[in-house]
Amino acid sequence: MQFEVDNTYKDVTNIKVIGVGGGGGNAINRMVEQGIDGVQLIAVNTDKQALCFSKADTLQIGEKVTAGRGAGANPEIGKMAAEESRDQIEELLQDTQMVFITAGMGGGTGTGAAPIIADIAHSKDILTVGIVTKPFAFEGRHRMQQAEAGIAELAGHVDSLVIIPNERLKNVSTEKITLANGFKIANDVLVDGVRSISDLIVNSALINLDFADVTAVMKNAGHAHMGIGRAKGKDRGEQAVKAAITSPLLESTIDGATGVIICIKAPADVGLEEIDTAAGIVRAAAAENANIIFGVDLKEDDPDDEEMVVTVIATGFGDRQNIVSGDISSFFASDESPIMPMDDISSTSTPVDEPNKNFSDFIDIINGNR
Template sequence: MLFEFDDLANQKAKLKVLGVGGGGGNAINRMMKSGLIGVDFIAINTDAQDLDNNLAPMKIQIGKDLTRGLGAGAVKEVGRMAMEADRHSALNAINGADMVFITAGMGGGTGTGASPLIAKLAKEQGCLTVAIVTKPFHFEGPKRMQRAEEGIRELRENVDTLIVIPNQRLLNIVDRKTSIRQAFQTADSVLYQATRGISDLINRHGIINLDFADIKTIMNNMGEAIMGTGLATGEERAVLAAQQAISSPLLNDMNIRGASGLLINVTGGEDLNLFEVDEACKIITEEAGNEADIIIGAVIDENLTDEIMITVIATGFGKENSDHFRNSESILNPMKQELFAEEISAGKEIESFEIKSGSDNGSTLNIAFEEEKSFIDDIKDMNDKNIPAILRKMMNR
């Protein structure tokens, strides 16, 4: 008797990571340099130069006629219109995906304006849609923070799960001597860890394997989510990593109790054993309580030697908890600060990351905290006939 089998490769879940805007593009570069496997990378931007320097194999420039490849100028509406103009390009990129990760820095023009529309398109295609985004540092100004909050509200309406990383919280896990470049690289690293924490459970072989349906159970239509990570070595590494993950500064001092879904990824080298997985998960599940649906994956990464890395993603919080998560600005326990500062100062997450620049004389970091006014002023310098009609309307408001 002859049996026919489909190509197993074609039966695997198709995961795509869409980096939107400058912040999303930087996150993609970080993921690719770190060797994230089993996902397709797509960079989407209005800034042609930034897009050209991106490492993603697939790049989509949106709003060519609208912005002339010069970016959205921190105008959220321009980012949205640019995406609207090239929505078919995004649809083609999303086509065939089972799961779509959208990563962006909220507060600018392209990431803030385009991401909600991309999420809506992905959901309409039946993709499990997860957005992992950052909120600005306080020093970037209240105007940028206001735009970020608006973009996050719009994004929340169009995704299955939303993970928001407040950049300001990263100041609690870095040393005071950390450079501004390293601070932004740390933000990229957190976006990478969140994406990897989910994708590795699907793509990597492990002691405890999960399938895409398991992930979907925890993340489908779950709304707000929070994430914590832990990394430890030595005899008590599993316990320490678990404790770090559930007391992570990224949790915004919020307890994981109250979540309706919990995703736990325990990653270690070839020496990772089942007893360590049991120890770690016992600590986390006891903290979560009895109400959460919990799925656990244990993954082998040959590059980890004597280290265990744990990622906890808690999903499905009620509105009360979600509001607390977004508004909390409380101070961390000094011991927690010290634990995470040691990790960053040791370079565990950022030592291999390089910022690309157009110069051969060393890398430079250009951070634009521009406001809408500067963009409109630039437009006014153009000949009237060269200004798109929609922008003329914005100028005349």
Template sequence: MVVQSLPFVAEGGDARIKVIGVGGGGNNALNRMISAGLQGADLVFITAGMGGGTGTGAAPVVAKLSKDMGILTVAVVTYPFNFEGRRRGSQASDGIEALRANVDSVIVIPNDRLLDVAGEGTALQDAFGLADDVLRQGVQGISDIITVPGLINVDFADIKAIMSNSGTAMLGVGVASGKDRAEVAATSATAAPLIQRSIERATGIVYNITGGTDLTLQEVNRVSEVVTGLADPSCNIIFGAVVDPEYDGIINVTIIATGFSQSYDELLFGRPTRKATEAQPARSSPPPQQVVAASDANNQNNASPWGRANRSDRSYMGRSIL
């Protein structure tokens, strides 16, 4: 489903339903169209760039329709670059809070942190393309656990138990090859630029390990040791392990950490949202933890913060994912 489909999306996309030019809320006919498109789904992903009209205004509407139908609803959205201006950032924060109230889990990807990945001299078009790719990574990281049969399979009920009504979530992706690739990939995922806080505060963690035919049991175990060593002992953790020949020589680790009670502004900036600030006296809060991308490790161990395979949509064991 694509809301306010752009021409290139309409031509090249494979969405089941395309709604052109969504602008106003309260359109009953449009709501019925969207609801019809959601029928039969067990899991719905909502992706949007927050701060503009469609992402900020339409995404919460679609989310509420989905969640009201009893569907597990997960949002994966981007927060604007700082250079896009304070007004767009403020609109994005308000939109994320509205979205957060209408989804089971929301993963926010701050575009500015992509600068840590993109490096110097990255073209503007490439930077926004990278943001789109990260949205895909977030969706694929969750859906692969359910839809791709692997060495260790995860039931949809397990995913639902961790992600239902879990609030703000975070995404980390690590890819590595060469010596100690399992440890490097796991460490890169837990310290990735998109992880705004330590995963030790999460109440639920879902992670997926993808490797080639050379993936070993010891490497799966090493990834598990890294993740569980950082998580709270009471945290509910599930994981999947997939063998894909396209990943021969490399290991990809994707981590979704859920259950953070704070709003996105509190999580990223260490401050309450604008509405919360207006509702109560401001309180001092500690500065946000500084997260350093594992660039040195990446260079030394052939690690990369992003995966490379782009799978097609799948259904698994009768589950429908949109």
């Protein structure tokens, strides 16, 4: 009897990325432009018009609550919209093993709906990772308070949470950074982080990650660090990993982490000593007995590309703070102005004069919330 061997690889890990609200939808569009294998990209919004510009799959939520016109920068409306569409969200998450939820915090839909979507995912035992941005300082105290309250609520419903403060975009380069390019830089953290994980799970690599590896580091892990570093030439391994563990865009470090994933994408001629150097730097920064999981993907189809890309995801900080100095929220969260829950913020909004209202409208448009 003759047997046939089926060598066709069948992906058994269903990974989704859900962008919530205008900022989340913009991040999803960036991911579509960049291209990521083996991942389903979905934009979720209350704003029907915004979804018309999505390059990915879409889900409109809260049609009865908002009539398709958005949440008006009110997180409570965003929350109600997600609750209204709970059945559709549950269907969207069916047969999913891992979900990334991304949103720009401080507005209405992203801030209010992201925690509800995360709660639904987490209740289904889906590995749930939140990646969110915090507003610029010039967007004002009220928006920052809404963002902080939304992040605090989201943190209770995700396995791991990565926070990107937009205010730190000015630290990324000494060159002038335009507003549009700044948002692309923030979105690229999400793109590169998701691609690093998905490529090593879904595709064949020299040293693969499996889903159990990722789960071991990211399940019920709390606040996380996700950094990307790139370098060419001499000492590229050292330079790339140092950029990844001390990213100027993030308000976190990997110091004392008990769980670390290192993803390296390198030319086929990468030296063993380069890999060893990169891994050694991470080991020195993490906790002594940290669980460090390693993946390597060689760029064998592009011999002219000499760049090494290192992604470092670190978790397991417990009650210890892994926050670097310069957290912009300190400008808004003093003892005199404590962070309020979202319900309180929504109900205590005060009227603003017309110039400030116009400026607020402008910020909403820039962030994709209108």
